Amino acid sequence: MSEIHPGWPAVLIAGPVTVRPPRRRDAREWSRVRLANEDWLTQWEPSSTQSWLARNSVTEFHRSLSRMRSAGRSGTMLPFVVCYGDRLVGQMNVSNVSRGALRSCSVGYWIDSAVAGRGITPTALALVLDHCLTEARLHRVEVDIRPENGPSLRVVEKLGLRQEGYYERFLDIGGAWRDHVAFAITAEETRGGTLLSRLASLPLPPG
Numbered sequence: 001m002s003e004i005h006p007g008w009p010a011v012l013i014a015g016p017v018t019v020r021p022p023r024r025r026d027a028r029e030w031s032r033v034r035l036a037n038e039d040w041l042t043q044w045e046p047s048s049t050q051s052w053l054a055r056n057s058v059t060e061f062h063r064s065l066s067r068m069r070s071a072g073r074s075g076t077m078l079p080f081v082v083c084y085g086d087r088l089v090g091q092m093n094v095s096n097v098s099r100g101a102l103r104s105c106s107v108g109y110w111i112d113s114a115v116a117g118r119g120i121t122p123t124a125l126a127l128v129l130d131h132c133l134t135e136a137r138l139h140r141v142e143v144d145i146r147p148e149n150g151p152s153l154r155v156v157e158k159l160g161l162r163q164e165g166y167y168e169r170f171l172d173i174g175g176a177w178r179d180h181v182a183f184a185i186t187a188e189e190t191r192g193g194t195l196l197s198r199l200a201s202l203p204l205p206p207g
Contacts, residue, residue: 007136008078012127014196017120018083019092019127022068026081027061029088033112040113044149047172068093075099078136082111082124089115092128094136103139105132122155126195129159133187140187144170144180156183158202159195 012019022030034041034056048055071077078094090111097105107128111121125143132138143161145152161183169177185195 007131007138008072008075010078010131010135012080012131014123014127016085017123017127019080019124020083021072022065022079022081022091024062024065026088027058027065030061030081030091031056031058033088033090037110037113041110043174044146044152045110045173047175078105078128078132080128082109082120084115084118084120089120090124092124094128094132094141097138103137104142105136105138105140106142106144107132108144116151121151122158122199123196125155126159126199129185130190130194130196133185133190138187140184142182142184144182146173146178147181153181158199159185160189160198161185162189 009021011021035053038052042052050060054060068077068079072079076095076097078097080092080094081088082090082092090109092107092109094105094107107125109121109125129141132141142164143156144167145156147153162185163181164184165182167180167182170180171178
């Protein structure tokens with residue numbers, strides 16, 4: 001199976017930032033962080049018929065964990081959480097994994113507002129993109145961002161992702177269809193060095 005669907009599970013580390021598979025014991029902290037960040041996250045996440053409390057409960061995490069592990073084993077997804085030191089501060093999922101001639105995927109993420117601006121998200125994304133384009137044997141990675149999401153736009157700018165397109169009315173968020181900007185990178189664009197090394201060459205806020 002590892003020969004067919006490489007790249008997961010994996011633990012990726014750069015300084016105090018760790019990207020690793022989710023665990024059952026993450027449930028309470030994941031739920032606490034998500035519930036504390038309702039105002040911060042609801043403006044960017046897809047609409048749901050569930051209340052914020054229900055969709056971010058410990059019970060829902062356990063249900064989601066089962067689905068994510070199954071998808072990770074089958075190779076259709078690489079699910080990760082983001083930790084800063086020993087603290088869970090976010091999530092980063094590689095989804096829509098396609099093999100064969102395409103060998104592509106997309107990455108979505110969220111981060112705790114309490115640690116935003118410390119360089120954690122760019123570092124975690126660089127780790128994941130480098131992993132996708134090497135160990136996971138993918139050729140192209142896409143990141144889709146709402147044009148109003150300034151912090152996320154700055155993240156992909158730091159990493160040098162190309163703007164490839166503009167998706168009108170792409171996702172239902174907050175009860176309305178929202179546009180997204182598509183950014184991407186291919187393996188050929190990292191042959192001069194990793195994205196993590198590219199990020200390290202830029203001035204970052206202290207961690």
